[in-house]
Amino acid sequence: MTKQIHSVPTEDQALSGLQGALPRRDFLRYTGAGLALTGLILTGCDDDDDDVDANSGEVNVGSSDIGVLNYAYALEQLEAAFYNQVVTGAAGSYFASLGANSAERQILTDLALHEKAHRDFFKNAIPATSIIKELTPDFSAIDFNVGKRTSSTAKMGVLDAAMAFEDLGVAAYNGAGRFITNPVYLTLAGKIVSVEARHAALIRDMMNYNTFVDADVVDLFTPTANSAPGVGVGTGKEKSKRPSEVVTVANQFLQAGSKLNVSGLV
């Protein structure tokens, strides 16, 4: 690679460059401050979950680019865990009851693979020194034995939950784009969010045909009668959600000790 004139790092360099904490620790080791601090660091740190706040028990995703990557990793962990439970039948029988060539079986199988790929990607790409821990989901609000919920008071079915997760994911990526400073990361997030939007649209169509865009997720545009293009009410834009809004929903599906704190992303 010979074309790197400017300071914007390549994907590889950017990700490994984030591991800057390691050399600094080495440096500290050779200073007086390092000697004095070492004892404190060792007692204050537990290898696995140093991202968990001791007081609140929350997992802090951090700030700026790493914060967004961890935030995305957290959401992908939720989705991957959910679809894994669906397709393995670990939590209920809905998937097993589907016909071999049914649309639901085909689609849920694909979605499980895609979300696993997203989760593993973040897990491998975020530097070990900055990554949040593996989260423990709480899917007790979901009935894995049914597709659609049977009444408004019943637990969510598999498709209800899939729709909620996919829509939430799209709104979350769109709302977090502004916190990304590295254009390479913005592009990576873009590569994933459109796939989530494809998922969301299809799950919504399966729930209720022609709701692939609907007023709950998109600010629909209504043209003025016989108008020229672009004249009317609304915007045709997806409704993005800020991290604080997203986490309120996501935390309902996470156990205590795995609940997210996104206070760094504002």
Added chain:
Amino acid sequence: MDLFQIIKEIEKVDPEVYDRFDSRRRVFKHLTGMGKKLTAAAIPGFVGALFNKAYGQTAGPSVNDVLNLALSLEYLEYYFYDTGLNVQGLIPNADRPAIEKIRNDEGGHIKVLREALGAAAIPDPGRAAFDYSGGKGSRTGPFAPALLPGGTALYFGVAQSFVDTGVRAYKGGAPFLMSNKDILEAALNIHSVEARHSSHIRTIRRGLAAGVSGAAAATTPAGADPKLSPKSWISGTDQGGPSPNTNPSTADVYGPGTNPVPAGVPTGITFPAEDNVVQAGRTITTDSSISTAAASEAFDEPLDYVKVKAIARNFVDNKTTLFV
């Protein structure tokens, strides 16, 4: 070294020299004050940087360039859906509500982009500027039957190509909008809606191929031709899209972007074909032990502005100034 004398000399051959100092007045103002503090040794470097900025390699598209390209694509899509809805019997009744929704969304996107651009917005090119046959104005391109009664399957194939090009174009354009967070977010919010449209158009195409409509169209029939009955996400390069063997071909919609990447694209961003399975140096098939197809489906790829324009230019009269 009398900098202002130098600039005066340059002005004789390049009257726009002052405009080329792109952070314009502010940089220039600083220069006057800073001149006193700069040592003689530092001045050449500083002046070099300034002139490099003014006359160096073009920085690539501005925010307005990116938004106007998006606006052009939205007009292309808007008039395509609107025209299709006006052709008797072309769009099945079951699918009209969806196409009306998509047409309306594109109208909303036009509104949003026009508002963001203000006076810089390109004028509405009008329906006649577009040649949906893919004939660059001849009206006799390979997709000409798509807007005639009976052209339903081809119509949705062309729709898929437009919307997938749009998704890739917004993804490729986003890094150029990072200087304005609100405009960036608006573009992201349009980008995901385009992806939702793509998903639905692909669902309709599966339904047409299987002779069903409604939610049942979600099924991919066993052994179905993926060019006629695609998944709702892009699998590999989708075998070149709905019409890979025509001229123009839809293969470019799923193929790689311009190589080397065009001017101004931030270092590290590349434009592989949609069958790419390597992301940020990680090989997705290996990391997740999944098939090449699934690994490619899990990530959409961006497309650069040069390639996007080349694709879109097939669908306008070559006398227009759209997509140049």
